[in-house]
Amino acid sequence: MMNLTSEQLRQALRLYLVMGSSNCAEADPYAVLEGAIAGGITMFQFREKGANALQGQAKLELGARLRRLCAQHAVPFIVNDDERLALELEADGIHIGQEDAPAAEIRRRLKGMIVGVSAHDLGEAESALAAGADYLGVGPQYxxxxxxxxxxxxxxxxxxxxxxGGIQLPIVGIGGIDADKARAVIRAGADGVAVVSAISQARSPREAADQLLSIISNSLGGIINDNDIKG
Structure with missing residues (x-):
């Protein structure tokens, strides 16, 4: 389990792939993740949901394969809103929505894990901050x-x-983001972008990740330079 400082977490959120088997069309999720890691993703969330999602042992086995791959490359591995699965896979963290158990309760039960919380407005962001969230997933952007x-x-x-409004927590923008939209999300205040189909359904997940990371890094660099000029 990774113990990340706030600044390390900010860096890890730069290019965040969220994916399950149903997001990969006919491709092998392992191969998609392998390509995405080679292309430079900085965090991964296992989100096995939807009409054709795996269940039971099959879900656990896929999660374990993807978990090992992330561990081999020091990519933080997050589980989407399933506490038991997060524990079974020895995940680095869990991401929860507004309809899930309160962040404060999850933090008590999953000690040492990164806790990400979805937020859709300033009020939800403030509540997540008060509950001890480590980062926010904000959207849908598009x-x-x-x-x-x-x-x-x-x-x-x-x-x-x-x-x-004063929210200084690490923030990742999510929802409908692709290479054309990533720059605007970063310029608006996000530390990174979370994507699903922009990588999982790309012809080459590696090339898609590489392109996105380049756009994000350049956009973040531009913000730093702007701040230097203003200073």
């Missing part, structure tokens, strides 16, 4: 077909509102 129960599209402006 329309997405990956999550059928997604909230109303927020757009990058919600990131600006959170930052102006």
């Amino acid at each position: 329309a997405t077909r990956t999550k059928h129960d997604a909230r109303e599209v927020q757009g990058p402006a919600v990131l600006e509102r959170m930052r102006v």
Whole structure:
């Protein structure tokens, strides 16, 4: 289990792949993740949900394979809102939504794990911060077909509102983000972007990840330079 400082976590959120077997079309999820890691993803979330998602032992076995691959490359491995699975896979962390158990309770039960919380507005971000969240997943930034129960599209402006409102936690933008939209999300205040289909359904997950990471790194570099000029 990784123990990351806030700054290390900020770096780890730079390019965050969220994926399960149903997001990979006909491709092998292991091969997709392998390519994505080679392309430079900095964090991975195992989210095995949807109509065709694996269940039971098959889900556990896939999770274990992906967990080992992440460990081999020192990529933080996060489980989506399943405490038992997070423990069984010895995950580095868990990501929960607003409808899941309170972050404070999960933090007590899963000691030492990274706890990420989805937030859709400043109020939810403040509540997550008070409950001890380590980072926020903010969105949906854009329309997405990956999550059928997604909230109303927020757009990058919600990131600006959170930052102006005093939220300094590491933030990753999520929801409908691709190479064309990543720059706007970073410029609005996110430390990184979380993607699903932009990598998992790409012809080459490695090339898709490499392109996204380049855009994100350049955008973050531009923000640093702007701040230097203002200073």
